[in-house]
Amino acid sequence: MDNLAQVTTEHLPSHRPAAAPAAGRVPRLSLRENLAGVAAMRRDQLGFLIRTVRDKGDIFHMRLGGLPTVMVNHPDYLQHVLVDHHQNYNKDNFLYRATRTVLREGLVANKGGAEWRRHRRLMQPSFQHASVASFSANISDLTGEMLNRWETRFGDDTVVDVSTETADLALQIVLRSLFGIVSPDRGRRFAEDFVEVNSIAGDFFRFPFPPLSWYSPKRNRLRALIRSLDAFIADLIEARLNSETGQTDLFTLLLNAMDEETGTGLTHDQLASEILSMIIAGYETSSNSIAWIFYQLAAHQDVQRRVQEEVDGVLAGRVPAFEDLPKLAYTRMVIDETLRMFTPAWQTMRHAIDDDVIGGYHIPRGTDIYLNMFTFHRHPEFWPEPDRFDPERFTPEEVAKRPRNVYQPFGSGPRHCLGKHFALTELHIITVMLAQRLHATRPAGQPPAGFAPLITLHPKGGIHLRFKRR
Ligand code: HEM
Structure with a gap:
């Protein structure tokens, strides 16, 4: 990704995490999409991830650098992994x-x-x-x-x-x-x-x-x-x-x-x-x-x-x-x-110690979970015109309107940044x-x-x- 102008996420559809049948299977990138992804990641990692989130939604299975991972991009899912069920997710x-x-x-x-x-x-x-x-x-x-x-x-x-x-x-x-x-x-x-x-x-x-x-x-x-x-x-x-x-x-x-x-x-x-x-x-x-x-x-x-x-x-x-x-x-x-x-x-990962369910999707034990704050902080449902710099988003009134954990520069849960206040x-x-x-x-x-x-x-x-x- 060469310049800010290229990070265009403004027209992404607003969406809630897709409802899934009980413990449904996480949507997967096709073999062709994964192969294209390996090359795209080397060329333009952020652009590739932004496009993939736009096309696939808030949770999907992909090969990251060739290795299997589930990417999650919704505050409820981050809350699940980092806070509510953190005992099941290690590094x-x-x-x-x-x-x-x-x-x-x-x-x-x-x-x-x-x-x-x-x-x-x-x-x-x-x-x-x-x-x-x-x-x-x-x-x-x-x-x-x-x-x-x-x-x-x-x-x-x-x-x-x-x-x-x-x-x-x-x-x-x-x-x-x-x-x-x-x-x-x-x-x-x-x-x-x-x-x-x-x-x-x-x-x-x-x-x-x-x-x-x-x-x-x-x-x-x-x-x-x-x-x-x-x-x-x-x-x-x-x-x-x-x-x-x-x-x-x-x-x-x-x-x-x-x-x-x-x-x-x-x-x-x-x-x-x-x-x-x-x-x-x-x-x-x-x-x-x-x-x-x-x-x-x-x-x-x-x-x-x-x-x-x-x-x-x-x-x-x-x-x-x-x-x-x-x-x-x-x-x-x-x-x-x-x-x-x-x-x-801008990115972190966790590893599922045991089987789990995130947002209705089955997560088998051993799954690596990928969390990307660059795409997450541009989620169009919570950040209108996400590529526009606007400090007014952080008035106390605006902050109070957003769900908790939609803003994660220092992570959250027990492994949040030790040096945040510093x-x-x-x-x-x-x-x-x-x-x-x-x-x-x-x-x-x-x-x-x-x-x-x-x-x-x-x-x-x-x-x-x-x-x-x-
Ligand atoms: C703007 C500056 C900083 C940012 C954006 C930042 C961000 C983060 C994030 C997101 C995590 C959590 C990673 C995860 O959950 O996988 C983290 C962890 C950590 N940060 Fe920071 N950090 C900053 C500055 C600092 C400073 C100044 C220190 C110490 C002097 C520090 C020490 C740590 C430590 C020790 C951890 C690991 C905590 C643990 O796992 O128990 N950070 N940081």
């Missing part, structure tokens, strides 16, 4: 098997079960309101440093490579929150390695052959990259253990966390996997979100002006504090709408600070940004914008 599927090659048994890719629950119980308190509030100064300090750099380095006519800058920023934010101050140079190599991992993993998901355990130049490269990511984490942990900073960072909280139910904490290996998972889950998604938010502000000047008015009115030029954020409600609506259209964690605080503070200081525009003649659907949803070729001091 033992090919998307997460591939992800586990990199993230091992950290929370994100963990199959699920008692050990996942123990880790989640241990880690959850470190991501609650009070902890997130205590990390918000890291976010505003680092954003301030980035904007100072922009103001001195870039004149009004320079086109800024926003994606690279926001990747640096988001990585520094998660590293500083975890470990206190970490030199920016140390993070850069990690970021470069991870971009390559993401691209190899994205290719694998579109066409999962040969298996990751085989030996081939690409698979060997992946192994080398994973060793390099591991070495980076091991160095950070060692350096942090050898320096008594006296600060309460996330690392200290996790190192000292104790599970009351079992009386156990995390071993050093478990801590290393969790830290790698958090850095990867936390920086890539946030960095893409920030780049897309800046892009939307530049593309919608009226929205940008309204954000600037709100920010000026509430803060009168001072740096935002955590407590200011609830007052910056329109800015938050802009963030919510951007996460609807460009949801970075991420929303980060996006909010960064957007506010940008709007306070700079005005963004798109360079004349720039074509609309396209999508690169890797493991996370990237802007294809990055986001490039001009900024002017306000």
